[in-house]
Amino acid sequence: MYKLIKKSGKARRGQLKTVHGVIETPVFMNVGTLAAIKGAVSSMDLKEIGCQVELSNTYHLALRPGDQVIKKLGGLHKFMNWDRPILTDSGGFQVFSLAGIRKIKEEGVYFNSHIDGKRIFMGPEESMQIQSNLGSTIAMAFDECIPNPSTREYVLNSVARTTRWLERCKIELDRLNNEENTVNKKQLLFGINQGGTYDDIRIEHAKTISKFNLDGYAIGGLAVGETHEEMYRVIDAVVPYLPEDKPIYLMGVGLPSNILEAVDRGVDFFDCVLPARNGRHGHVFTNSGKINLLNAKFELDDSPIDKDCQCPTCKNYSRAYIRHLFKAKEMLAMRLCVLHNLYFYNSLMQEIRSAIDGDYFKEFKDDKLKLWNNKA
Amino acid sequence: MYKLIKKSGKARRGQLKTVHGVIETPVFMNVGTLAAIKGAVSSMDLKEIGCQVELSNTYHLALRPGDQVIKKLGGLHKFMNWDRPILTDSGGFQVFSLAGIRKIKEEGVYFNSHIDGKRIFMGPEESMQIQSNLGSTIAMAFDECIPNPSTREYVLNSVARTTRWLERCKIELDRLNNEENTVNKKQLLFGINQGGTYDDIRIEHAKTISKFNLDGYAIGGLAVGETHEEMYRVIDAVVPYLPEDKPIYLMGVGLPSNILEAVDRGVDFFDCVLPARNGRHGHVFTNSGKINLLNAKFELDDSPIDKDCQCPTCKNYSRAYIRHLFKAKEMLAMRLCVLHNLYFYNSLMQEIRSAIDGDYFKEFKDDKLKLWNNKA
Secondary structure (H helix, E strand, C coil): CCCEEECCCEEEEEEEECCEEEEECCEEECCCCCCCCCEEEEEEHHHCCCCCCEEEHHHHHHHHCCHHHHHHCCCHHHHHHCCEEEEECCHHHHHHHCCCCCCCCCCCEECCCCCCCCCCCCCCCHHHHHHHHHHCCCEECCCCCCCCCHHHHHHHHHHHHHHHHHHHHHHHHHHHHHCCCCCCCCCEEEEEEEECCCCCCCCCHHHHHHCCCCCEEEEEECCCCCCCHHHEEEEEEEHHHCCCCCCCCECCCCCCHHHHHHCCCCEEEEECCCHHHHHHCEEEEEECEECCCHHHCCCCCCCCCCCCCHHHHHCCCCCCHHHHHHHHCHHHHHHHHHHHHHHHHHHHHHHHHHHHCCCCHHHHHHHHHHCCCCCC | EEEEEEEEEEEEEEEEEECCCEEEECEEEEECCCCCCCCCCHHHHHCCCCCCCEEEEEHHHHCCCCHHHHHCCCHHHHHHHCCCCCCECCCHHHHHHHCCEEEEECCCEEECCCCCCCCCEEEEHHHHHHHHHHHCCCCCCCCCCCCCCCCCCHHHHHHHHHHHHHHHHHHHEEEEEEEECCCCCCCCEEEEECCCCCHHHHHHHHHHHHHCCEEEEECCCCCCCCCCCHHHHHHHHHHHCCCCCEEECCCCCCHHHHHHHCCCCCCCEEEECHHHHHHHHCEEEECEEEECCHHHHHCCCCCCCCCCCCCCCHHHHHHHHHHHHHHHCCCCCCCHHHHHHHHHHHHHHHHHHHHHHCCCHHHHHHHHHHCCCCCC
């Protein structure tokens, strides 16, 4: 159950109550595709760096180790030893971006596993069954993530099908939540708004899915090649047509500056692989912009990545040490940078929440963007 | 300063006071070749798993990031944020095992860097200078680690040169410890006994180096292809000829069972890459022997690696989860297993110390060996 606590402009401060605890929003979810954060970060580490929600990928876990295995082991929470909320995506995005040759039909999608090429079928019911087996806190509806650019006709047809799939998802998850041996009988369902960069299709679809009385609504199909300006325009267009008493989740976004802009437009949930991926390459966020630790100028720099940062990395290690670890190809390098970057994002969200609570979000956003100077 | 506290049979319970704290012996040193434990284990983790002494490699650090860089950054302790004792090896072993074409002369060794092939010279003075720049707690004397097998003539000549090198090491380290801007002016020096598997040469050399009044004595050149029985025979032969009031360090050993046998013969210090290397491959130690987590039978095993283990891995994660992480090629898999294995070794040493304190070492050793059933 979502509760809107406070607004600062259009920015929303809220709480989503779940069976795994309350999520304070706006929130950034930390991506652990295969039930682990890449970079040797454990669920214990996630607690230390202030992660509220872990996000795992349905498609990946269905292939390895298999959702039945995870169900037998008591669900994803027990499997990875994480007792806070978990959101699982629907598998749709990965089917479209990772799998081999695929065929989209009314019943669902036929595709080849990216691991062994095996022919697999996934439709709305299968996606719900897998997510129910995983027992995540929030399940995402199965949709088609439309490539950009696409013709108006393609988008119209795809969105209509995504709506029909949503209906099937809702029916199937209701059924699963009422079954005897379901891992999490209070699994929530978020629907996904699509429509490419066609504002009118987006708005029409937002109105349609709003009637489903879901637990939350996502804006999907963005951050797939369109400009930041197009993305912000779509958010501006869609948000007014989504229910105000439900959380809004902008999927796969993004840079810290994107998050500030989206919060300013009413978005509550975010996720992105960017902080972890950047970290694994030595690109780290600081309060004065992003820096590349591989740079030779850090060879003798005994200061932490960010002198004001309270993350486990900055409290204990210097830029020079981490640079050495990268040069020496020590895995610890990646781990320290991923920890720092995720902490940076989680702390940014904490600051955003405080700024909305104190009704100074606009100034906060402007100050941050100036501080980062287009470097984040 | 070493203090012998208690003996149980020949097993010795002692303390080595250093400028970085007291080392309780027998001790297993955790190997962090490049100032980091392989497997994304940080110095913070080392504290959590009960590591007393970290061991870094002089040869590796001299090449990358360079001992001058580390000295400028305040020494190895500050560089890697580790305030407990550090032992550095002499570089000798790596020069002989890793470097390209090499030439051994009276003055030292000419070799090619394994990184870029660059021609480098290292002799006793250079080894001491590098270790002094690193500022480790204990420096090792520069020696030749003799290949096994070697002819009696080769071994005699090599050992005589190692003795001459030891004299030069002592003079050079004394000089460095008295210099103005030395990182650690109380750096200790351990000499190394060599002689291959020729007991009489070993004994003669032990007698000779004992006269140098060093801070400790190592038995080198073992665990290089000889049988366990030969190794134990050499230890039995040499230990009586090393000073009783100094710690004895068996280099590069070994399996848990090897450690028990060596403690039983009077050895105080150990180091080995084996627990970390095994861990990175999913081979983990338990109180009933070693197991391979990649094995299919662990797919649905929700028990910890070892149910009696108090390490961070066993307190939080199951065999099934760790197996999945290996299958999914998640770095976290290696980290969790390295943490477990090092904890296993560090705890074993703690148990050994208690057994000597309580004068039941012999029974303790027999029980352990039976429990492990030749699997560790």
